[in-house]
Amino acid sequence: MNIKSIQNFISRLGASAASIVKIPLMSGKPSPRNAAPREQTAIVMGNGPSLRDAIENHRDFIMAHPRLAVNLSALTPDFRDLRPQFYILADIAFFLKEKTGKVPALWKALCEVDWPMTLFVPASARRMPEVSRLPANISVKFYNLTPAEGFDCLMRPLYDSGLAMPRPRNVLIPSIMCLMREGFRRILLIGADHNWSRTLWVTDRNRVVSVQPHFYKDDDEELKRAEDIFKNVRIHEVYENYAIAFRSYFNVKAYADSRGVEILNATPGSFIDAFPRTTLHDEAEAEISGE
Secondary structure: OOHHHHHHHHHHHHHHHHHHHHHHOOOOOOOOOOOOEEEEEEEEEEEHHHHHHHHHHOOOHHHHOEEEEEEEHHOOOOHHOOOOOOOEEOHHHHHOOOOOOHHHHHHHHHHOOOOOEEEEEEEHHOOOHHHOOOOOOOEEEOOOOOOOOOOHHHHHHHHHHHEEEOOOOOOOHHHHHHHHHOEEEEEEEEOOOHHHHEEEEEEOOEEEEEEOOOOOOHHHHHHHHHHHHHHOOHHHHHHHHHHHHHHHHHHHHHHHHOOEEEEEOOOOOOOOOOOOEHHHHHHHHHHOOOO
């Protein structure tokens, strides 16, 4: 065993031990796994700019499949048109005691949903008043954002139990994990651009600026919030966070492979390199031809 292998073993040993310790401290009771497999392809609609093109040019294909929306997308004009069957909230801002910015409007929009929808929220938010006020047509399911990584033989049972997941540095990670627990065997990613580094720079005052555009237009309030988030952040910290997110996708893929789940990225120009690529055009053509 060479030095690199020894270092890797020690690193994974430490990560595994830390992950196990986190479970009783951070995890709550998750909703049960759906035991029955679902044969349909589920679509995760990330909020990246490319989602606009997907909606405008491939709407029929999107509407023909179970689809999941994320975070602030309920505030967009497209939300009521797309009528997603699944929705996930993962940003900590949604669950703080003091609701600021667009958070109150988001909860209001969710309360006005008038079609059957499953909402995934962290188990730590189980007793939030906003959750109890949701209409009866919204089925709430709870998941854990507890990050875990280490030896596969330890991580897979943790992921299976719903007590933890690969480090959820981006909302797409819990999105995929929740859909796998729902029984979907094939998951398609759209709007998953993740090309954040293209809009990252440092000013002459050493201020880190990161513009993360969405498929909807960000107003001045949202841009100000993003600016405040990066106010005391250094460039190396930003890239470290990027690395965590992209590495987590490989952990998600390894887990999906172990469960026989196929994850495909249909986002043109996406920086996520963990999943095989496809296009919405090719997916639609394959369904028409019956492949």
